[in-house]
Amino acid sequence: MSALLSVTDAHVAYGKVEAVRSVSLEVGQNEIVTIVGANGAGKTTLLSAIMGILPLKGRVAFAGQDLARLDIEDRVAMGLGLVPEHRELFVTMNVEDNLELGAFRIERSRAKASIERIYTLFPRLKERRKQLAGTLSGGEQQMLAMGRALMGEPKLLMLDEPSLGLAPIIVADIFRIVTELRASGVSVLLVEQNAQAALKIADQAYVMELGEFVLSGKASDVAANEQVAASYLGFQHEAASAL
Amino acid sequence: MNTTIMLFLLQDGITNGAIYALLGLALVLVFAVTRVILIPQGEFVTYGALTYASLASGQMPGTAKLALAMGIVAFAFDLFVARKALHGRLILRSVLANIVLPAIVLAVTLYFAGQKPPVAVCIALSLLIVAMIGLFLYRIAFQPLAHTSVLVLLIASVGVHLALQGLGLLFFGAEGQRGPAVLSGAFTAGSLRFTGQSLTVYGITIAFIVGLWLFFGLTLYGKALRATAVNRLGARLAGIRTTLSGQIAFLLASVIGALSGIMIVPITTLYYDSGFLIGLKGFVAAIIGGLVSYPLTAVAALVVGIVEAFSSFYASNYKEVIVFMLLIPVLLLRSLAAPAVEEEKD
Numbered sequence: 001m002s003a004l005l006s007v008t009d010a011h012v013a014y015g016k017v018e019a020v021r022s023v024s025l026e027v028g029q030n031e032i033v034t035i036v037g038a039n040g041a042g043k044t045t046l047l048s049a050i051m052g053i054l055p056l057k058g059r060v061a062f063a064g065q066d067l068a069r070l071d072i073e074d075r076v077a078m079g080l081g082l083v084p085e086h087r088e089l090f091v092t093m094n095v096e097d098n099l100e101l102g103a104f105r106i107e108r109s110r111a112k113a114s115i116e117r118i119y120t121l122f123p124r125l126k127e128r129r130k131q132l133a134g135t136l137s138g139g140e141q142q143m144l145a146m147g148r149a150l151m152g153e154p155k156l157l158m159l160d161e162p163s164l165g166l167a168p169i170i171v172a173d174i175f176r177i178v179t180e181l182r183a184s185g186v187s188v189l190l191v192e193q194n195a196q197a198a199l200k201i202a203d204q205a206y207v208m209e210l211g212e213f214v215l216s217g218k219a220s221d222v223a224a225n226e227q228v229a230a231s232y233l234g235f236q237h238e239a240a241s242a243l
Numbered sequence: 244m245n246t247t248i249m250l251f252l253l254q255d256g257i258t259n260g261a262i263y264a265l266l267g268l269a270l271v272l273v274f275a276v277t278r279v280i281l282i283p284q285g286e287f288v289t290y291g292a293l294t295y296a297s298l299a300s301g302q303m304p305g306t307a308k309l310a311l312a313m314g315i316v317a318f319a320f321d322l323f324v325a326r327k328a329l330h331g332r333l334i335l336r337s338v339l340a341n342i343v344l345p346a347i348v349l350a351v352t353l354y355f356a357g358q359k360p361p362v363a364v365c366i367a368l369s370l371l372i373v374a375m376i377g378l379f380l381y382r383i384a385f386q387p388l389a390h391t392s393v394l395v396l397l398i399a400s401v402g403v404h405l406a407l408q409g410l411g412l413l414f415f416g417a418e419g420q421r422g423p424a425v426l427s428g429a430f431t432a433g434s435l436r437f438t439g440q441s442l443t444v445y446g447i448t449i450a451f452i453v454g455l456w457l458f459f460g461l462t463l464y465g466k467a468l469r470a471t472a473v474n475r476l477g478a479r480l481a482g483i484r485t486t487l488s489g490q491i492a493f494l495l496a497s498v499i500g501a502l503s504g505i506m507i508v509p510i511t512t513l514y515y516d517s518g519f520l521i522g523l524k525g526f527v528a529a530i531i532g533g534l535v536s537y538p539l540t541a542v543a544a545l546v547v548g549i550v551e552a553f554s555s556f557y558a559s560n561y562k563e564v565i566v567f568m569l570l571i572p573v574l575l576l577r578s579l580a581a582p583a584v585e586e587e588k589d
Contacts, residue, residue, distance in 0.1 A: 053476070069327060076482035088477030090470045100463065101470050105482040108463075152482055 002064060003028050004156055004187050005050070005080075010058035012042070012049040019045040021211045023058075027156060027204075032178060032188045034219065036195040036232055037208035043191040044085055046208075047158050050189075051075060051082045063155065077105050081154030085161045087145040091134030095125055098133050098144055102151030111151065118147040121177060139170035146177070150186075157181065158189040163197065175201055195232040199223040207232070247434045252552040258441045258510075259524075260548020261448035262503045266525025267532065267540040268455065269496040274534045275472035276492040277485075278393050279385055282400045285522025286407035287373055287500025289515060292508035293415045294501075295369040296422035303356035305414030306372050307349045313379035314341040320382060341382075345375050362423055370501050377497020381489050389485060404519070411515035419512035422505070444506045451499065452541065464491060524551070524566060531573045 003026040012020040020042045027033045035043050049056035052072040060067045062080055070078070090098050099118055103111035119126035122143040128136060133144055142162055149157055159178070163171040171194070178188055179201050192198035199205055202219035207228055215222060222228055266284055273281045290306050297304040318341040325333055348371050355364060384403050388396055426439030458465040471478040471488035479485060500522075507513065507521070528547050532540030547566055554565040 051480070071484075072479040073482050073484045076480065082480055084476070084480065088474050088480060090473045090477055092473050093466070093469060097466050097470075101466055101478070101481045101483065104463065104467055148481060 004063060005189065006061050007050060008059040010049065010056050010060065012045050012054055012056050019211055020049065023213055025206055027187050027189050030182055030185060030187060031204060032182050032190060032202045033204045034190040034192055034198040034202035035206045035208055036192055036198055039193065041208040042211040043208055044160055047082060047160050047191055050158065051080065076152055079153065079155035081149040081152055081156065082158045083145045083149045083160060083162065085164065087141050089133040089141060089145055092132060094130050094132055095144055096129045098148050099151050102148035106153055114151050118150060122147055139166050142166060142174060154186060156187045156189060160191050161193060163192065163194050171197065250435055252556055253549060254435060256549030256552030257545060258444050259551060260545035261444050262507060263525045263528050263547050264541040264544035265448055265451060265499050265503050266522055267528035267544045268537055269499040270525055270529040271532060271534055271537060271540050273492045273496045276468055277385060277489045279396045280400055281496055282404040283407050284496060284500050284525065285518030286404060286411060287377060287497045288504040288521050289411055289513055289518035290376065291369050291373045291501025292422065292504030292513045293420055293515065294372055295365050295505045296420040296508050297415065298355065298360065298365040298368060299362065299423050301357060301359040303353065306376065307352040309410060310372050310375040311345040311349050313376060313383060314345040317341045317379045317382040348372060348375065362425060366505055369505060370498055373497050373501035374494055377493045378490055381493035386486055386489060389489065408516055408519065415515045417515065419514040421512050422508040424509040440509050447502065447506060468492065527567065527570055530570060533577065
């Protein structure tokens, strides 16, 4: 079976500085793939480039089609979704409008049904549906950002640091939903600093350092790797054990 | 000064202010969605007004030909952008929108040009022609620059303003024109006289504001436009094309501009370059609204209209000076109150 997303020899540069160097990765159907690594390793840059926000040298194919000449909006239409680190919500609009706009390209009748599905997934959003997005708590904003992306019916959802700055109990909730997504047929590419939690739910994992992948393989193998344990898992042990 | 004069001036100010309000709202909308400070808004006003006046007096307005010419350029742009992947459907759609539509409008205009058509036909054609010019203008001048800074967009905007003004001179000549009233007749209430035209201005302004409010609050496209204004990247990630939002914004702005022109031209003689000053007054209102607030812009526009009316009574030589001086305290206050804003980097 061919991969849903395949990135081959990708380079991403900010001017003369190469933030991502010669990176290759694959995400299969119904798979959670995680990229772990320290702050500044280039994870966010890589996701932005896959989405088309930053220019990328190399080859990115999604569902068998080359993405090189496609705009962000075309990639969304193909079933690629991104929940960016800063969430990029429509803060002066209410929760329901944010969700409705997530399904901008989807048929109206299907969008109506999707909204109910999102409310089942995130009951908190239903309680807050008339509230402005900017007035939500951090966790609720993350849920809304994920909900909005899911409204577009993505085949692959890319999540950039979904747990950043959130209380452990909410982080656990979000990770639980990520596994539910896989069960419902959505693949997930998860970028996380919270390596322990990410490796626990992922199928495949890549470790990124200074713009390059230094290690990759099955998530359980990567988690068992001594070097990874020392660099990424040890100091987070206490925080992660709360999950 | 007695009450009658004061009421007169107030009425005059509100009529003008209503038009500035529409223009100001259009400026805020275009800026919020595309980051373009739409200096050629005034040209939409003159083009609308003079196209209407020309048609009504049995002349052929050059703007109809301009629309077709711009459509052909827009089509060439579309072809160039899509050169690597030319789909039949894409080309067909572009031909229909950019060439066939303006060609049909040109044909209809030519048909009606010699025979002084009824007011409704003149209005419809003028609106259609200016709307197309607005859309093609976005495609040709602003869409290719959509990723650049506000400053570059502003420079392009100044260029477009100068070009359109020059073309205006070519099309309509240096002579001013007046058009027939949309609604004739008048009635008196107390010491005030309401003409059909001023009632039309109030009616259309209120209808447009309510219409815009419904459009932005209830429809998916209206919400998408707001979303683009609030967060451009977020909107793109939701699959809302920035170009689509830009097109809708320019379409609304050009229709609002043309409609304002059609409402003014029966009251005042308009010249090919009158639009600039009218647009600037809408701009004053938009600036007072901080280029973001619609209600504040509408209120500020009424103030601008009233100040203009009173200053033209007391010190008519200085009326423009006084109106534009309104900006100074506002800018001072805003610069003190607002935190430093960094230009958006996307």
